[in-house]
Amino acid sequence: MNRKVYPDLNEVLYTEVLANGLTVFILPKRDFHKTYGLFSTNYGSIDNEFAHSGEGRKKVPDGIAHFLEHKMFEKKEGDIFQEFGRLGASANAFTSFTKTSYLFSATDHIKENVLTLLDFVQSPYFTPETVEKEKGIIAQEIQMYQDDPDWRLFFGLLQNLYPKHPLHIDIAGTVDSIEKITADDLYECYQTFYHPSNMILFIVGNVKPQETMRWVKENQASKTFAATRKINRYFPQETVADMIHYSSETMPVSRPKATLGIKGLQENLPEGNKEQLRFRTAVSLLLQLLLGNTSENYLRLYQEGIIDDSFGFDFSLDRSFYFADFSSDTGRPEEFLQEVEHILLNYANEKEVNKENLERLKKRMLGKYFQSLNSLEYIANQFTQELFGKYTLFDLPEIIRSIRLQDCLDAGQKLLQKEAIAKFCLKPKKEV
Structure with a gap:
């Protein structure tokens, strides 16, 4: 078991890659009563076309990763939530574009909860009957999100930025796509992406690292897994020319909503895990300088009524894509889009x-970072979602301190390209 000390953070991280390929991280936090466990696979909603090396491609229906997450909790003997409840734990799961994660939090029966987490994720149970029953439940969830204006706004922008890439498809899929899912499809995706070599277990809280690692190793040694095989993932070839630079929809909203996105070009993405982490940090700082809530641009746009308290922006960098998005409720959507574009391009x-x-923003970013380390949930979720090779959540302070103004300017040159901008508006549906 490897032990890495972060003296500035007063943290010690224990890591081991088991014989079956599972990577285990343990972070002891003796001052906490709670323990949080997260079991995550490098598999999300965009991974709908794949193959093992030497085999033919398999294309599965959209939304299957999320569907699989739902079905994992149902076993022949009953609902696994009841078992966690019996052990005094709360459990949950979530699917993103690139990850599916299962988790628990508890203050007692930690060993039993860790083993329950491992066992239920590593023992799939699907039947045609249970799959059919789940379709109606997830269809309702899809329709609920389609009625959410902010959700529609975000995916409307992604449709314009990535018209071919599966990123633009709702994580839960569509009502039509989930109708095509079969139990065999679920087993195929499970066997491909839920192999231990494609997964991470992260445990943080009041635990003893050696003892906890022993529980995990004994549990994994008692199970049989297929040999590790390389997974090939396939995505459509897409260029800036494929983008839709503007579109709009109507919806029953009281005020228009507008959003602008900038698609990151893969050829401009720095190579190397550390450089990509520095790039992400530099972009985040640059956007804060330009449009953060303490900037003159933000104050001017707010005072002029072009944005309101709903204004926000984000930068996402993950495998096979990266983009920035800016959105606000606004009575002047065209002006909002013009102003934000002008600020970014200049x-x-x-x-x-x-x-x-x-330097002021770096101190602010570091302050928020250190404050966030008081949350076990934040640590586990951020750690597993944002691994850059050997660089982790705990390397961020060093990265933040290292950023210079030229790094931000260079990052802007790579990302802020006029031809990579797309816009989308949601406008109120007019009364008939």
């Missing part, structure tokens, strides 16, 4: 993009 000439402001 980043190098913005007077607020200077060393003094950058």
Whole structure:
């Protein structure tokens, strides 16, 4: 078991890759009563076309990763939530574009809860009857999200940025796509992506690392897994020319909603895990300089009524894609889109993009980071979602401190390209 000390954070992280390929991380937090366990597979909603090396491609219906997450909790003997409840734990799961994660939190019966987490995720049970029953439940969930204006706004933008890539498809799929899912499809996806070599177990809380690792190793040694095989994932070839630069929809909303996105071009993404983590950090700082809630641009747009308290932005960087998005409720959607585009494309000439402001924002980012480490949920979720090779959540302070103004300017040059901008608006449905 490897032991890495982070003296500035007063943290010690224990890591081991087991014989079956499972990577285990244990972070002891003796001052906490709660323990949080998260079992995550590198498999999400975009992974709908794949093959093992030497085999033919398999294309599965959209939404199957999320469907599989739902079905994992149902076993022949009953609902696994009841078992966690009996052990005094709360359990949950979530599916993102690139990950599916199962988790529990508890203050007691930690060994039993860790083993229950491992066992239920590693023992799939699907039948044609239970799959059919689940379709109606998930169809209702899909329709509920389709009625959410902010959800529609976000996926409307993704449709424009990535018209071919499965990123633009709702994580839960569509009502039509989930109707095509079979028990055999679920088993095929499970056997492909739920192999231990494609998974991470992260345990954080009041645990003893050696003892906890022994529980996990004994549990895994008692099971038989197929040999590790390389997974090939396939995505459509897409260029800037494929993008839809503007579209709009109507919906029963009281005010228009507008969003602007910038698609990251793969050829501009730095190579190497550390450089990509530095790039992500530099972009985040640059966007804060330009449009953060302490910037002059933000205050001006707010005072002019072009944005309101709903304004926000984000930068996402994951395997096979990266993009920035900016959105707000606004009575002047066209002006909002024009203003945000102008600010972004003229980043190098913005007077607020200077060393003094950058150092202030770095201190603010570090402050939020250290505050977040008081949350076990934050640590586990961020750690498993944002692994950059050997660089982890705990390497971020060093990365943040290392960013210079030129790094932000270079990151802006790579990301903020006019031809990579797309816009989407939701407008109120007019009364008939």
